[in-house]
Amino acid sequence: xxxxxxxxxxxxxxxxxxxxxxxxxxxxxxxxxxxxxxxxxxxxxxxxxxxxxxxxxxxxxxxxxxxxxxxxxxxxxxxxxxxxxxxxxxxxxxxxxxxxxxxxxxxxxxxxxxxxxxxxxxxxxxxxxxxxxxxxxxxxxxxxxx
Numbered sequence: 001x002x003x004x005x006x007x008x009x010x011x012x013x014x015x016x017x018x019x020x021x022x023x024x025x026x027x028x029x030x031x032x033x034x035x036x037x038x039x040x041x042x043x044x045x046x047x048x049x050x051x052x053x054x055x056x057x058x059x060x061x062x063x064x065x066x067x068x069x070x071x072x073x074x075x076x077x078x079x080x081x082x083x084x085x086x087x088x089x090x091x092x093x094x095x096x097x098x099x100x101x102x103x104x105x106x107x108x109x110x111x112x113x114x115x116x117x118x119x120x121x122x123x124x125x126x127x128x129x130x131x132x133x134x135x136x137x138x139x140x141x142x143x144x145x146x
Contacts, residue, residue: 011107013087017061020089022102024055026118029104033132034124036068040079040088044132045122048091048101049113056090056100063089 012019026049037046062083069076075094081087090101104110122128 009107009109009112011102012060013082013085013089013106015082015085015087017084018058018063018082018087018089019060020056020058020102020106022049022051022056024051025116026051026113027099028119028121029113030101031120031122032124033122033126033128035127036070036077037124038127038129044129047104049104049107049118050099050101053092053098053100056102058089 007024009022010019011022028050030048030050031045032048033045038044040046063080064083065078065080067076067078073095077094078092080089080091082089087106088103089106090103092100104113107113
């Protein structure tokens with residue numbers, strides 16, 4: 001998919017109260033394996049699509065934020081979520097103002113990310129969980145198993 005400022009993607013929270021639209025392609029996709037992301041997502045990593053804040057427009061219900069201060073860097077991260085259902089709707093960070101993330105799974109059609117040349121970065125891999133690697137550690141099923 002070529003760089004196109006007209007590219008629009010839509011998404012929102014689980015309950016539908018909060019919606020968003022992104023304009024243009026993301027700067028990158030960050031897959032974070034830090035312990036904090038493991039805890040906030042309840043799984044092996046967080047997958048966040050990084051945009052310039054000006055490229056994201058939210059509508060509908062209210063967002064709330066929780067500020068976390070890193071015990072490693074001392075810098076803050078604000079986790080934004082739907083005030084109705086609690087769906088994660090991205091992060092802003094002190095270290096780089098003007099950017100905002102959207103979780104990859106919050107897009108109505110996250111498959112569009114497969115069609116871009118967007119840089120994917122895995123960070124804090126020192127905390128990576130072996131059971132999060134689908135190529136080596138787990139059995140896979142195309143659907144649910146019985």
